[in-house]
Amino acid sequence: MTETQAAPAPSSRPDSGSGRGLGILWRWLPALIRALQRRTRETVSEMRKVLWPSRKEMITYTIVVMIFVVVLVTIVALLDFGLTKAVLAIFG
Numbered sequence: 001m002t003e004t005q006a007a008p009a010p011s012s013r014p015d016s017g018s019g020r021g022l023g024i025l026w027r028w029l030p031a032l033i034r035a036l037q038r039r040t041r042e043t044v045s046e047m048r049k050v051l052w053p054s055r056k057e058m059i060t061y062t063i064v065v066m067i068f069v070v071v072l073v074t075i076v077a078l079l080d081f082g083l084t085k086a087v088l089a090i091f092g
Contacts, residue, residue, distance in 0.1 A: 053061065
């Protein structure tokens with residue numbers, strides 16, 4: 001540093017052990033609460049727009065899904081059983 005340059009001023013920030021993090025939390029808390037309230041209002045508004053299925057449709061959809069799952073489980077089980085037998089026959 002030359003004689004014409006001034007030394008930098010000491011930092012006016014408090015040291016890290018003074019609970020500075022808690023102050024930041026208290027400053028951000030109202031904004032966080034407002035954001036959560038807005039998000040909740042928007043979510044409720046969107047949920048009111050949803051076309052919910054009737055009880056009959058829901059039962060039909062559930063039965064279709066259960067049948068589909070049973071069919072796929074059966075196909076995978078048969079493939080597993082067949083490939084196991086094939087591997088044992090070849091390398092057995």
